[in-house]
Amino acid sequence: MPVDASLAQRLLDGDRRALARAISLVENDDPAGWALVREVYPHTGRAAVVGVTGAPGAGKSTLIGALVANRRAADRSVAVLSIDPSSPFTQGALLGDRIRLAEHFLDPGVFIRSMANRGALGGLSEASLQAALLMDAAGRDDVFLETVGVGQAEVDIIDHADTVLLVLMPGGGDSVQALKAGIMEIPDVIVVNKADHPLTPTMVREIRGVLSLAPQGPWQVPVLQTEAVDGRGVDELMEALLEHRAHIEREGTLSERRRRNLRMEVLALATSRVRRELEQRLEREPGFERLIDDVVARRLDPASAAAAILDQHVR
Numbered sequence: 001m002p003v004d005a006s007l008a009q010r011l012l013d014g015d016r017r018a019l020a021r022a023i024s025l026v027e028n029d030d031p032a033g034w035a036l037v038r039e040v041y042p043h044t045g046r047a048a049v050v051g052v053t054g055a056p057g058a059g060k061s062t063l064i065g066a067l068v069a070n071r072r073a074a075d076r077s078v079a080v081l082s083i084d085p086s087s088p089f090t091q092g093a094l095l096g097d098r099i100r101l102a103e104h105f106l107d108p109g110v111f112i113r114s115m116a117n118r119g120a121l122g123g124l125s126e127a128s129l130q131a132a133l134l135m136d137a138a139g140r141d142d143v144f145l146e147t148v149g150v151g152q153a154e155v156d157i158i159d160h161a162d163t164v165l166l167v168l169m170p171g172g173g174d175s176v177q178a179l180k181a182g183i184m185e186i187p188d189v190i191v192v193n194k195a196d197h198p199l200t201p202t203m204v205r206e207i208r209g210v211l212s213l214a215p216q217g218p219w220q221v222p223v224l225q226t227e228a229v230d231g232r233g234v235d236e237l238m239e240a241l242l243e244h245r246a247h248i249e250r251e252g253t254l255s256e257r258r259r260r261n262l263r264m265e266v267l268a269l270a271t272s273r274v275r276r277e278l279e280q281r282l283e284r285e286p287g288f289e290r291l292i293d294d295v296v297a298r299r300l301d302p303a304s305a306a307a308a309i310l311d312q313h314v315r
């Protein structure tokens, strides 16, 4: 598939319209999008990528809006990729993000893109990963990735971040439980947003309790408080994010972390493709239904049926 050479070049030159067009290509699963990513990939890896995660309503979008203002004041160019698969049936989340980030829409130094659900089999997560790479290639200094909580996706965009910020709100005990139970990986920075709420001190105590039980690494996870709506605590939060980045650069863990992340990405992409390929093949194969008939009739157990499929298609 030939790549539109001028599109790649305009993207690398930082042209916003080229970036928007390129992201639409990957979003629509257009082979030209994949080819474009392949071409510009050597130019990625320069952006500081912050993943912002947390339950819906915690204030991620609002907080990103405030962090973007901070970065613009420091004269950094920014891209925001907001991924919200939790609202596949409405455009509500999208619209909300747009309104919240509205003050930045006229600023050429800020590029904002929302992705909701995507019908194609490859799914939202693969497309969002490509989109993040395109933003990086377009020379954005800072990239913020917004994503909802615990990843169920095979390819998790948060694995693409150098720094992971978890946004909680007072009373949002589920996320603390998820941390405690080890369902959610310990992030690099934790912030309790909507901190004017009376339950904030309790929440902060609980989080510190959970952190004290986790294995201690060289980085001490800071627990901060913000009020995203009026920007309170946002500069301190940005400071913590920058400190984390400086820390991993100093310790040499940035490259280690990126290697680990890329390894996960490659593995996840390969896995999801094998799965898709296998599903497509089996759908067309009458032998598969006969195998299921055998399982239904109790002549064959499910694990043996699966082994038979693997023997035929994978090994």
Ligand SMILES: Nc1nc2c(ncn2[C@@H]2O[C@H](COP(=O)(O)OP(=O)(O)O)[C@@H](O)[C@H]2O)c(=O)[nH]1
Pocket (backbone or CB within 6 Å): 054, 055, 056, 057, 058, 059, 060, 061, 062, 063, 096, 100, 193, 194, 195, 226, 227, 228, 229, 230
């Ligand atoms: N009181 C208060 N409301 C907030 C704060 N931050 C965000 N909100 C509100 O909380 C709601 C959800 O915010 P949003 O940024 O969309 O959350 P997201 O789903 O995590 O992206 C919105 O109505 C925000 O205006 C805050 O610091 N204090």
Ligand SMILES: [Mg+2]
Pocket (backbone or CB within 6 Å): 060, 061, 062, 082, 097, 146
């Ligand atoms: Mg949001």
